[in-house]
Amino acid sequence: MVKEIEKEGKKYYICGECEFVYDSKEWAQKCEDCCKEHHSCNIEITKHAVKL
Numbered sequence: 577m578v579k580e581i582e583k584e585g586k587k588y589y590i591c592g593e594c595e596f597v598y599d600s601k602e603w604a605q606k607c608e609d610c611c612k613e614h615h616s617c618n619i620e621i622t623k624h625a626v627k628l
């Protein structure tokens with residue numbers, strides 16, 4: 577389940593599996609789907625992650 581958080585007026589989305597943070601829900605959802613399926617992160621997805 578992708579988690580939504582708000583920080584400094586911006587919304588972020590967190591993959592419920594690996595807890596990488598994204599600024600788009602689409603990427604967070606893709607990450608979570610991939611994490612669930614492969615039990616690991618795909619670098620093509622995690623490169624879109626942001627650091628808080």
Ligand SMILES: [Zn+2]
Binds near residue numbers: 592593594596607
């Ligand atoms: Zn993930």
